[in-house]
Amino acid sequence: MKPSLHAETHEVFNQVPSLDGANLYRLDLPLQEWIRRYDGAWAHERLSAYGALAGGALMQAGFLANENKPVFKSHDRYGNRIDLVEFHPAYHELMRTAVEHGLPSLPWNDPRAGAHVARAGLTYMHSQAEAASGCPLTMTFAAVPAIRLQPNVAEQWLPKILATEYDPRNLPMEQKTGVTIGMAMTEKQGGTDVRANTTRAYPIGLGGPGQGYELVGHKWFCSAPMCDAFLTLAYTDKGLSCFLLPRHRPDGTRNAFYIQRLKNKLGNWANASSEVEYRGAFAWMLGEEGRGVPTIIEMVAMTRFDCMVGSSSLMRQALTQAAHHCAHRQVGGKLLADQPLMQNVLADLALESEAALALCMRMGRALDHAHDAQEDKFARLVTAVGKYWICKRAPEMIYEASECMGGAGYVEETIMPRLYREAPVNSIWEGSGNVQCLDVLRALSKEPGVLDALFAELGDGHGDARLKAHIQRLKADFADTADIQYRARQLTEDMAVALQAKLLLEAGNATVSDAFIASRLEGRGRVYGTLPRGVDVEALLARSTPNLL
Numbered sequence: 001m002k003p004s005l006h007a008e009t010h011e012v013f014n015q016v017p018s019l020d021g022a023n024l025y026r027l028d029l030p031l032q033e034w035i036r037r038y039d040g041a042w043a044h045e046r047l048s049a050y051g052a053l054a055g056g057a058l059m060q061a062g063f064l065a066n067e068n069k070p071v072f073k074s075h076d077r078y079g080n081r082i083d084l085v086e087f088h089p090a091y092h093e094l095m096r097t098a099v100e101h102g103l104p105s106l107p108w109n110d111p112r113a114g115a116h117v118a119r120a121g122l123t124y125m126h127s128q129a130e131a132a133s134g135c136p137l138t139m140t141f142a143a144v145p146a147i148r149l150q151p152n153v154a155e156q157w158l159p160k161i162l163a164t165e166y167d168p169r170n171l172p173m174e175q176k177t178g179v180t181i182g183m184a185m186t187e188k189q190g191g192t193d194v195r196a197n198t199t200r201a202y203p204i205g206l207g208g209p210g211q212g213y214e215l216v217g218h219k220w221f222c223s224a225p226m227c228d229a230f231l232t233l234a235y236t237d238k239g240l241s242c243f244l245l246p247r248h249r250p251d252g253t254r255n256a257f258y259i260q261r262l263k264n265k266l267g268n269w270a271n272a273s274s275e276v277e278y279r280g281a282f283a284w285m286l287g288e289e290g291r292g293v294p295t296i297i298e299m300v301a302m303t304r305f306d307c308m309v310g311s312s313s314l315m316r317q318a319l320t321q322a323a324h325h326c327a328h329r330q331v332g333g334k335l336l337a338d339q340p341l342m343q344n345v346l347a348d349l350a351l352e353s354e355a356a357l358a359l360c361m362r363m364g365r366a367l368d369h370a371h372d373a374q375e376d377k378f379a380r381l382v383t384a385v386g387k388y389w390i391c392k393r394a395p396e397m398i399y400e401a402s403e404c405m406g407g408a409g410y411v412e413e414t415i416m417p418r419l420y421r422e423a424p425v426n427s428i429w430e431g432s433g434n435v436q437c438l439d440v441l442r443a444l445s446k447e448p449g450v451l452d453a454l455f456a457e458l459g460d461g462h463g464d465a466r467l468k469a470h471i472q473r474l475k476a477d478f479a480d481t482a483d484i485q486y487r488a489r490q491l492t493e494d495m496a497v498a499l500q501a502k503l504l505l506e507a508g509n510a511t512v513s514d515a516f517i518a519s520r521l522e523g524r525g526r527v528y529g530t531l532p533r534g535v536d537v538e539a540l541l542a543r544s545t546p547n548l549l
């Protein structure tokens, strides 16, 4: 035998074709349907163009931006403080592409029917390619309603926030073509309990809404610290108040905003999260003095919505990868996608993904109709319900999708480990799981009509007897207020699955809604892959497996 033949150890076969360059919009039937259903058809071309980017250039950039984590530079070589975080060019590419396509600005710049739904669709695809950059994009988008509360600040900042230009230079806002906005609330002694904040604000002049203050204190978590300004909380004599703290003072000098260090995080690697100190940092008061929490909640409501979208997006990408893998991988001479037990797992994952998307899109619709009191109440309640439930479902679902890919799903060359690392954070930040459930109770007790809005939405369960019975149980559970905090997770979960079932019924695909109701309202399974008999798993797989032709 020739030596060269000895070197030929094996032929590579039974591996899966690459998904590189797949259009994440074109291969996503449920997304296209929900966009159409909720007035977003006008954005079809735009979404399709972004889908091509997200499955192609942005997907590649996502790998690079995570392999090359941001680096904090506290001082220059002469010993001067510079407080800079340097990012890999791939991160800037992700940010630039998203900003230019209106991810932080679309519904504010063009508030037509379906605008929030279309933006959610864009975000859904962006986060599949790279989720960590979603943090500053979301915060910039979400800051708008809170900043609008303060006309003099809004007049100055909104044109730059809403400009579809990404300008990462560390310069005063006036010299930039576009800006990004962050948020810093959490302190060492309290994240959930922001009333325990110790940061103080001192008026420079008379003080009051829109006026300048100097802030002294710290924040324990401040993500995307290269943003141009941050919504933050500090105490005045009248109580906890909200401020916009820029990186540069109005005279163009550096603000006294000092980054202490970057967090070493489980995931979310492309995004920097820092600890900061304010040593007399200049900031404008936003909204009423002493009403900082209601002011910043205008922002938090939007970021919570994006946590729902973000987790749904991670689930969708995990499903895409798993379904694709099983459609091409044979075990025992038969494709995994044709083997009954794997079909059960994949179909179950597909249901979870589709139900999560349905709830996000319904929330997007509520935001598009926020002028309608009923929709506004719906959004108030369902933001907390959806953030709790979808973010809770994501890590387990993604782990299960990885397992469908066997060892390949555990290896960093695939996106699966990154999706898995990324998943828990959406449940933690912007109010962790329990906090969302407690917020559900707060909404019910403080804001009349929100429960009515929920039950009006659920109606008689769209004529489905199983959903109708579930709704009756839910009503009885709410009528009993004993130990309600203790039971808040169960109540929230029951609301979430009821809404998802109703939305899937309404969407009109009986295969999907029947399977969802049979498994989520009646099923006995505790892990994925426990769908009961009678589910048309092949139809569910056909709907969720990428068709590369």
Ligand SMILES: Cc1cc2nc3c(=O)[nH]c(=O)nc-3n(C[C@H](O)[C@H](O)[C@H](O)COP(=O)(O)OP(=O)(O)OC[C@H]3O[C@@H](n4cnc5c(N)ncnc54)[C@H](O)[C@@H]3O)c2cc1C
Binding pocket: 182, 183, 184, 185, 186, 189, 190, 191, 192, 193, 221, 222, 223, 224, 265, 268, 273, 425, 428, 429, 430, 431, 432, 433, 434, 435, 438
């Ligand atoms: C990667 C990352 C980035 C972040 N970026 C930012 C940022 O940019 N800006 C910012 O301000 N914050 C940021 N955070 C902080 C985040 O918002 C907080 O960690 C979160 O709000 C929880 O606050 P905490 O860590 O102080 O936990 P705690 O408030 O101590 O809560 C601990 C646990 O107790 C639960 N809990 C709280 N109250 C109750 C109750 N009454 N009953 C039952 N359970 C309860 C919570 O749900 C939570 O699970 C970031 C966090 C992470 C992980």
